[in-house]
Amino acid sequence: MRGHLNRSRAGDNKARNVMISKHRSNRARSLEDKYSVNWGTVLGEGAYGEVFLAKNRQTRTEVALKKINKQYTESVLFKTETEALLKIHENGGHPNICGLRDMYENKSHYFLVFDLVPGGEMFEHLINYGAYSEADASRLMREVASALAFLHGINVVHADLKPENIMLSSSMTSDGTIKIVDFGSAVSLTDEERLQNELRKSFKARANGTTAYWSPERFEQVSDAAAPADMWGVGVVLFIMLAGVHPYDLECNATDDDIAVTMCTNPNPPISPYLDDISDSAVDLIQKLLEPDPTKRLNAADMLKHPWVTGETASRTKITNSDRKLFKYENFRAEIESGIFQAMLTPPSEMAGGTDIIKKAFDVFDAEGKGFVTSGDVSKVVKESTGKDVSMDSKSKNLSLSEFSKLAFSELKYQHYNRNDIIVTAGDLGSSMFFIRSGMVELITDSGLSVCTLKVGEFFGEECVLQVDKMRSSTVKCCTPVDLIEITQDDFERFTSSSTGGKVLLETAFCAKTLGNTKSLIRCCHNIQRFNVRAGTIIYSEQSTGDSMYLIEEGVVDMTQSGKRAFSVKAGEVFGERALLTQMPREATAICAEDCILSEIRGEDFLAVLESSPETAQALRDINRKRMFKQAASSAANRSFSLPNLQKAFDAVDANGDGYLNYEEIRQVVLKLDSTYPEDELTELMKSIDLNSDSEISFKEFEQIFKWCM
Structure with a gap:
């Protein structure tokens, strides 16, 4: 009955999205629209x-919805927590912080939408399972340190770290990741206030927290909780995890009170x-x-570098048969790494702050959510990603998340950067790419134009592993503290040695990202004209001279x-750029398939912006070569x-019917469509679609290459 009454009230008093009004979100405008x-x-x-x-x-995706009566929202606790959560949200979130996804309100209530964290409190795990092994504790503490480095970097202090506020994403320690919750005692400062060591003046609050986890300086009440206080709380939690008792x-x-006296007497x-x-x-x-x-207390950034936290020394802990357990998987390391790399390339989840990259890869192998990876799981993923059958001993021990991480990621480089650090610079030669484990970065062109921001689970620098001795296309600057996994050229070659699947996925992602970056650059152009076009209208005709390109805001062309x-071509995509890039006539007629809203960019304006990003221009040329081939294949097959x-x-391109496309077959269909198409462009086209450089393209390669631009 209560559920029925609540549902009726929600329907009668529709909740609108508060984060839109604060320019923090452009998501669904009412709660019922989205959830x-x-x-x-x-x-x-x-x-x-x-x-x-x-x-x-x-x-x-399941989420947790907190319904709060507005009569309580004037309280300091509510304002403190909401301010901290919004600041975390504005800075991209973190995979180890229970993030605020959305915020709605109606006349009587606020509705806060959070990540669902089903694993329960760490405190419950300590009670049920006792002290942790060092291997599990090291991994979990690395996640806590990463979350705190992020918080402190955006001037937020949690101020109440304790086992009850450190939750796990899974009920099993073996595959659970950390989620820090409860920001009701948080201290959130602006940059200026941090420098002045003052609290916000909007409401005066002295953070409370739990005295059993207070640091010595907090008992002196000299100031409100600062970053070192959080680190003390981490120390107490770690002591409890390993010893099973409070220090x-x-x-x-x-x-x-007894704990306070003991600690102040002998800290x-x-x-x-x-x-x-x-x-x-x-x-x-x-x-x-x-x-x-x-x-003198260790800070979060330095904690991330501690050898025990990185796992270098925590591995001394005796875990029965751990070395033998991993050894049985070592013979298939190349195939396993190929599957993991492809899992890392999949789009990040909708979860606020994203999902940790390693956990995302683990979940691909543990598709059933058992909490561990079996030899059967490994065989299945390897088969799907590489096409190879691997014969593994069915008696091989199961892998926990910690062991999976050790097997799969032990040779990779983990890096931490502070806010405003420059990770790479446009124009420099590069030989590695980076996955974002936490934080947010900004991509900037050589001329200083901001192209886009990237968050947890996304990656950058892939052009430098797809091609040797490639110059960086963008400068990458940290908007927040950032944790990265670096993939070197050697790593990439190892990951793709047993299958071209990872390379194809990366090529696909690079093409899609390039189009996205192009749209950002387009919006930097001057004199953009936006207009409505009725269905059936011809935008331009085949073989006409091109002096403009277009971005589809709404509709289909x-x-x-x-x-x-x-x-x-659908909403959000561009068309007409080929004529500007190649100075060749239009290769097709563009007709609005339905009523459209288009933005027109004059050629001289677009080319001027592209001069600030030569790498983007080059990538666009590559995309247009593939589009040209699509049109030629479509013409040869006499179908879309x-x-x-x-x-x-x-099959229409495969003239000799051997199941592979060679250079001459591709050349013939392209020249049949456009007899003036340059030979050097044909050579570059072949290079871009012959991913394994064997001078022929199988149907599987063909399918993977062209799926991205359907």
Whole structure:
């Protein structure tokens, strides 16, 4: 009955998107438009309202919806938490922070949409399973340190770190990742306030938190919680994880006041006998985190570099048969790495702040959500990604997330950058690409134009592994603290040695990103004209001279040759740029298939902007070569170039019927369409689609290459 009444109220008093009004989101304008809410399923109750299970209507992703009565929203706690969450959201979020996805309101309530974190509190895991192994603790502490480096870099202090506020994404420690929650005690500063060490003046709040996890300086009440206070809390949590007891409540019977007295009397943590069984490196880390002097205490960025946190020394922990367990998978490392690399290239999830790259790859192998990877899982993914059958011992031990990470990522370079750091510079020679594990970066052209921002799960620099000795196309600057995985040219060659699938996916992503960057550059052009066009209107005709290009804001445009549709261009895509780039006549007629809204960019304006990004211009030429081939294949097959017709288009080009396309076959169909097409362009076209450089293209290569531009 309660669920029915709540559902009725929500329908009568429609909740609108607050984040739109604050220019923080352009998502659905009402709660019901985007989410279906199960008002009968209460996940939990807090001080200000209930939390319900909801689901994104489009992605089917489950989320947590917190419904808060507005009578409570004037409280300091609510304002403190909301301000911190919005600041985290504005800075791209972090995969190890339970992020705010959306925020709605109606006349009586706010509705906050969060990531769903089903794994429960770390505190519950400690109670149920006891102290963690060093391997698991090291991985989880690396995630905590990464989240804190991000928070402190955007001037947010959590101020209440404890096991209850560190949750796991899964109920199983073996595959759970960290999610930090509860920002009700957070301290959020502007850059100026941080420098002045003052709190915001909008509302005066002194962060409280839990005194059992306070640092010594907080008891002196000299100032509000700062970044070193969070690091002390991490030290206490790590001590509990490894020793199973609080460092200042060794008998597990002290009150918070008792803990405060003990800590203030002797803040140095007890080592023996509580930490006798753990590695010296772990003890060293705990001592550096529980340093009484906040000016000497380890910060989050340096914690990420500690050898125990990186896993270099945590591996000394004795885990039964761990080396033998991994050895059985070593013989198939190349095939496994190929599958993992392809998993990393898949688009990031809709989760606020993204999903950790390593966990995303793990979940591809553990498709059933068991919490571990079996030899059967490995065989299946390897078969799908490389086409190879691998015979693995079915008795091989299962891999936890920590062991999977060690097997798959131990040879890769992890890097941490601070806000405003420059990672790479446009024009420099590069030999590596980067995946973003956390944070947000900005891509800037050589002339200083901002092209786009990239977030968790995305990557950049791929042009430098796709081609040897390639110059960087953009300068990449950190908008927030950033954690990266670097993939060198050697790594890339190793990942793609057993299959071209990874290379094809990367080529595909690079083409799609180039088009996206082009649209950003287009918006930098002057004199853009935006106009409505009715269905059936001809934008330009085949063989006409091109002096403009177009961006489709809304609608669909058909590209036709001799009156037959070759392919269609949809909203968000560009067309007409080939004539500007090649100084050749229009290769097709562009007709609005439905009512459209177009933006027209004059050729001289577009080319002037492209001069600021030669790499983008070169990539566009490559895309246009592929488009030319699409049109030629479509003409040869006498049908549109679409997914259902790919095999027929391939067969039409395959003149000798041997199942492969060679240079001469491709040359003939292109010249039949356009007898003036330059030979050097044909050579470059062949290079761009012959991914394994064997002078022939199989149907599988053909299919993978052209799927991206359907």
